Amino acid sequence: MQQIINFIIRNKNFLLFLLLFFISIVFTIQSHSYHKSKFINSANFLTGGIYNTFNNFSSYLNLKSQNQLLAEENNRLKSLLFNSENKTDSTYIDSTSYRDLYKITTAEIIKNSYSATNNILLINKGTNDNIKEDFGVITSKGILGVIVNTSKNYSTVISILNTTSNISVQLKKSNHYGSLTWDGDSPEIVQLVDVEKIAPVTKGDTIVTSGRSSIFPKNIPVGIVQDFELDTAENYYEINVKLFNDMTNLEHVHIIENRDIEEITNLLNETNE
């Protein structure tokens, strides 16, 4: 016993080093698997508060370009509004069965990140605004990511510029779908994999969300096809997609809540059992 204690005292620095190094490696490995970065994230009171204060100052610097974006979006929405005919859906019989499937909340990005290989953003809405895990986040131009962690006033968003991110998207013209991943290289280009060989892919095709994951609604714009090739097994296409979003200049975002997500997951679980 005496010898064990002596050994520990003699090597206490080395043992402490091993312990702390081990702890940090565990945190690192956790952060590499989706949905497990529970302990160390920036959606807490201290880090979120500091980022929020700093963002209050720095957001003045790009007010002009952000206003431009909002004005463009207003234009687009106005033209939609003026050109739409009054279509009524015959399945809604009375007012109680009429409800919106998706609820939209606006938020601001207070920490943007695009240079690392696993980028995570911080936004200023949290559980106080009914934001929960697995809600989708989009901007006026296209998709942005999925919420991973929430605290009272802040949430972290796993960006599509993250090597662990995986979102179901499809070709707009033909409904052939695949999953959107990122190789960690350029913040303008993401990769679309697992698209069947028979899909009619051409340069310049529009990629939109597929609505299969029940996180994002269908037909949210993602980007256009820049180039493509068959993978090594020659069964699937690997497509480089140029994003509509400028990921380096983000401020106003919309959070999408699918109100039927519980119903859908329950149904799927029952069917699988």
Next chain:
Amino acid sequence: MNSIISIHSIRFILLILVQVLICSNINFLGYINPYIYVLFIILFPVKNNRTLFIFLSFLLGLIVDSFLDSGGIHAAASVFIAYIRPLILKSSFGMAYEHQNMKFDSVTFGDKLTYITIMVTVHHIILFYLEIFSISKIILILQKALFSSIFTIILCVLITIIFSRKSK
């Protein structure tokens, strides 16, 4: 003694704030950021309690991690260079370190540059290896580590020159 503690506490907080609010948003040429918080580990007094030093380095890395949402990569890299610092001190300062009477203000510029270069390079290689976490992307890891190291070393040397106390 009291002033040493307060100086290092202020340096600890200041370096974290500068790191997360300014340095991590530079993104020079798309991805090159300096990680100047390692200055705390580099300039920590030589004769101090080693256990405390390793623990403080871990804390420093972990706080930076929680700001940057990066898991534990900064903590791991910081703990590692804190643990092997005596070895690096010995190899870059030689006799002056062995006699236990050195101060960072009184060593030659060349020795200091060697010391900072080794510390920063080791830190960055571990950092980017853990961030990318894949042997197959070794070229990307080394490229990122090299460019960020150069940036960090230049900044660290400039900061130590600007804030060095010459009036002694």
